[in-house]
Amino acid sequence: MPKRALVTGATGFIGSHLVRHLLQEGWVVGVLGHKESLTSDALDCNIQSFYYSGITSEVIKSVTEFQPDVVYHLASLFLATHTADQIESLITSNVLFGTQLLEAIGQSRCRVLINAGTGWQNYTPEPPFDLPVFSPVNLYAATKQAFEDIALFYVQTTQLRMITLRLFDSYGPGDSRRKLLRLLLDALKTEQPLGMSPGDQILDLVHVDDICRAFLHAAKRASEDLSQGAAVFAVSGKERMTLQAVVQQLEKAARRRLPVEFGRRPHRPREVIHPWDGPELPGWQPTITLLEGFSQLIWEEKKQTKRSNTSG
């Protein structure tokens, strides 16, 4: 019998890739999210959609109806920095919705929750890197931690097992986020100078397919060992390098120089210079090197440019 996965954040970058991986592996997939986001044509027609209206009883109804074996909780509101008027949305998206989901799971026969955390929950400005308490880079990361602590109540009072995967930077095809690689790929195309920070911060880029494999591996692990309660693992790409070295890798993949000008901008406040060095997810390894991943991205970019030129 195929396994049943309920995914939140299914239309996000990682979420949409995860849904594809789950379908490929034969899972029955349901998604739970705001109606506006779920009507996106990114969703496969084999997927059952459940709409989140803000009401706890409706979240319970969705989980009860779908009967997942595993819930993958990827939904969150990401804000690098927040303004006062975004606080309510941050708490609602990252704490309240998750707690409603936990309540619903607690009332269902589902025993496994795989939760997307962030390396930013563990800001490490200076060595030694293991601070006594968690230290969030921003309010977004603080709300992720708040959710994890609320989840501990459910783990300790129900049969739920939870693995939180702390993610670093992700990349891969179909990424519309205005993040580093998008800026670099655009600079490659336009040849416009791109002013950046000094570039000495260490990045931990992981290909989205490797991240999805980590999620599936975590679900397997939690399902097989129901004794372990709540666990937290880092999903690290194993090729940690400075931003400068990342640019060099991309230049190598593109076989061209990038018009990047380092030192033109200051570091952000609380810029992560050393990513968190947390325990690794046992039994999982990234399989796609940066050079391979970047080459794939550049190839996709060229294909798209050609396509839009042809149709234009």
Place this chain on the structure above:
Amino acid sequence: MPKRALVTGATGFIGSHLVRHLLQEGWVVGVLGHKESLTSDALDCNIQSFYYSGITSEVIKSVTEFQPDVVYHLASLFLATHTADQIESLITSNVLFGTQLLEAIGQSRCRVLINAGTGWQNYTPEPPFDLPVFSPVNLYAATKQAFEDIALFYVQTTQLRMITLRLFDSYGPGDSRRKLLRLLLDALKTEQPLGMSPGDQILDLVHVDDICRAFLHAAKRASEDLSQGAAVFAVSGKERMTLQAVVQQLEKAARRRLPVEFGRRPHRPREVIHPWDGPELPGWQPTITLLEGFSQLIWEEKKQTKRSNTSG
């Protein structure tokens, strides 16, 4: 110049006593809370009231206008056990409101937050009592921890200093809560048998005046040493004893036997048998013994009974 204190939860049992202590010590007091609760006649006319409407910008306006030196954050929704339809209220009262308050403090010249936590954030079913992670007794305690997590972000990114006082059981005059001592005092009056659990759980009862002194002491400590970031202390009454022994103390104070029948009810799920053994607030000591505090309570009860008999 007198110090300015903004108090949340000012109409609760501890909050109302704290406001009285602050006024006695010459503080200028403002209170922030729902309009319905603040129109209570429990409030002194010297107090400036700010109404909480749910909107972040209005919390910021209140804090900006009052300009507190210290914020005492005691407001919370307490639920021993929750139902699904109470989740939104728990998150709103115990996480969202606190976060809005932190944002407002961060934008003000206030540097000190004294926060009311609960010993229930650290459920300790068995020795050894220091678990690796926090372990909440109930969802209420989990939301208190979630707030503390979020507060760490503000402590680390602003000049705010925070002391969280983890409270255990409180008692004292004017306590209308349906808690242990109320039940015992009622049984003393009515002489109706009172069925209880086996009574082997250890209680840590602290007189409300001692708790208020702990809050003022914590504010002094945080104001004098601005280097320390976030700290957590237990406010323990130092006379930890079983529920059975507490009943004996009350019998001693009343000079009468109480009609208590132990073992008639089971322990609650996750009954706290051993209260958390956390670090004590340095420089503070309880001054009121249980026998003194209980004698005062019984005397107050008699006075009230007499008064209502006279007026009836």
